[in-house]
Amino acid sequence: MLHRIMRARTILFLGNFFTALTMNLVSYTFVSYLLGFIPQAAVGFAIALGGLIATVLFLFLPRFVRRYGAQRLALAATFVSMLLVFAAAAAPQTIASMIFIVLVASFQPFVYYGLDLLLEATVDREGTTGRVRTMFLNGGNLGILLAPLLIGTLLARTDSYTLVFFAAGAALMPFLVLFGLRDLPKGGAPTKEELRASVSCIRCDRDLLAATVGHLILYLFYIWAPFYIPVYLHGVLGIPWSELGWMFSVMLVPYLLIEYPAGWLADKFLGDKELMFAGFLVMGTALGSVGFLSADSPAWAVVGVLLATRAGAALVESMTEGHFFRRVSEKDVTSVSIFRGVWPIANVIAPIVPAVIVGVTGSYPIFFFVVGTFILLSGVVITFAIRDFR
Numbered sequence: 001m002l003h004r005i006m007r008a009r010t011i012l013f014l015g016n017f018f019t020a021l022t023m024n025l026v027s028y029t030f031v032s033y034l035l036g037f038i039p040q041a042a043v044g045f046a047i048a049l050g051g052l053i054a055t056v057l058f059l060f061l062p063r064f065v066r067r068y069g070a071q072r073l074a075l076a077a078t079f080v081s082m083l084l085v086f087a088a089a090a091a092p093q094t095i096a097s098m099i100f101i102v103l104v105a106s107f108q109p110f111v112y113y114g115l116d117l118l119l120e121a122t123v124d125r126e127g128t129t130g131r132v133r134t135m136f137l138n139g140g141n142l143g144i145l146l147a148p149l150l151i152g153t154l155l156a157r158t159d160s161y162t163l164v165f166f167a168a169g170a171a172l173m174p175f176l177v178l179f180g181l182r183d184l185p186k187g188g189a190p191t192k193e194e195l196r197a198s199v200s201c202i203r204c205d206r207d208l209l210a211a212t213v214g215h216l217i218l219y220l221f222y223i224w225a226p227f228y229i230p231v232y233l234h235g236v237l238g239i240p241w242s243e244l245g246w247m248f249s250v251m252l253v254p255y256l257l258i259e260y261p262a263g264w265l266a267d268k269f270l271g272d273k274e275l276m277f278a279g280f281l282v283m284g285t286a287l288g289s290v291g292f293l294s295a296d297s298p299a300w301a302v303v304g305v306l307l308a309t310r311a312g313a314a315l316v317e318s319m320t321e322g323h324f325f326r327r328v329s330e331k332d333v334t335s336v337s338i339f340r341g342v343w344p345i346a347n348v349i350a351p352i353v354p355a356v357i358v359g360v361t362g363s364y365p366i367f368f369f370v371v372g373t374f375i376l377l378s379g380v381v382i383t384f385a386i387r388d389f390r
Contacts, residue, residue: 008184009132012119013139018175019078019115020143021150023108025168026085027226028151028248030101032235033161037093044355046098047223050106051347058341061113069186070121074114075179081107082172089165101165109343116339120325121185135263137318141255143171148252152245159241210385211324212339214276217379218316219346221283224371225309228354229290232364233302237295247299251306258314263322273386276319280379283312288372291365316379323386 034043064073081104088100119136154163230248233239239247266272286308293302324339357367 008122008182009119009136011178011182011184012115012122013136014178015074015175016115016136016139017143018171018178019108019111020140021147022081022085022143022168022171023105024144024147024226025151025164025171026101026104028148028230029155029161029164030105031227032159032231033101034098035231035235036159036161038098041355041359044351044353046102047105047227047351048348050102051344051349051351053103054106054109054344055341055348058109058113058344061110065114065117070114070117071179071184071186074111074118075176077107077110077114078172078175078179081111082169082176085165085172086169089162089169092162104168106344106347109341112343118184118186135260137259137321138256141252141259144255145249145252148245148248150245151248152241152243155241155245206385207387208324210382211320212342214280214316214379214382214386215320215324215339216342216346217280217375217382218313218320219343220350220371221287221309221313221316221375223346223350224354225287225313227351228364228367229306229309232290232368233293236364237293237297239295239302243299247303247306250303251310254307254311254314255317258311259318262315262318266319266322272319272323273383275315276323276386277380277383279312279315279317279319280383281312281376282308283316284372284374284376284379286312286372287375288369290372291368 031043034046038046061073084100084104084107088097088104091097091100115136119132122132150167151164154167155161230244234241234244262275266275286305289305290309293305353371354364354367357370358364361367
């Protein structure tokens, strides 16, 4: 039994690696790609529309899981994503490619929702939750780390983003093979609790509500940072992708170095609250500082600010994930769907902010200062609402 669980976790870690590799290849480049032939405001509202569609579809996920299982959900969402990203690469600089690539970004939460439920089915002792989930996150972190290096290599001589999209589609093929050949633990059957009852439960549970809202703030960051930092550094400051590739890879190292130790410290000694507070403080301050970078900034200053953004995000991610999943299991399928459902909601909200701020002021520095301040203040408020388990 233990061997089967460890094998299942290994497959899930590898699946998270390939998923993260694809999604980050897309995330770091697709806004720059779209801005090559579509206005800023149109890009923001297209992403928001994709998020709205995903939010509506999310309401049907618990029913889909009950009928077909989480593994089939992950397979189906990944297969559709692969087809869409290949289609976007085959029709460059067209409205069709815009639709396809926005839908790829919108489908990310569906894959991770299935992976969440499959991973929770391998956890039988809640005292190991922090370590299991942060090890799972590290599988994705390896893909996150590799993606910018691959982008820097593919775009070293030309901004041909279709090369990146073809690579992103190819990276999903091993995922489909892994998940198509092995049956993973399903856990108990999902409950038939209605979505309204789950919303009411989370709303009345201060811990679950705070963790969920904290995760929403994190997902806002995951749109504002990877979508718009490359646009600012490459499109405005003129830093070439050959340099940004290694800078972004170094930037992402904190995910590998911080998340598992943070999960271990939370499990054994500190609890989640203190580390979550530090994460929001660092993440918000660093994101706001991006706007102070200029074309004359030395490489060490750029890398230092970028490192700080992800050091804070790594703490917030590991703590919000660990805190929420201490309170639920894979049987709480509707609760998990609400937790992951904040992702497409963030996809609706987040892109409208730069469309409005940059559209009105014409300034990316103002945009980064505003969203960084928002993350810092709102994150601190959310952290104080957490009831730590220690």
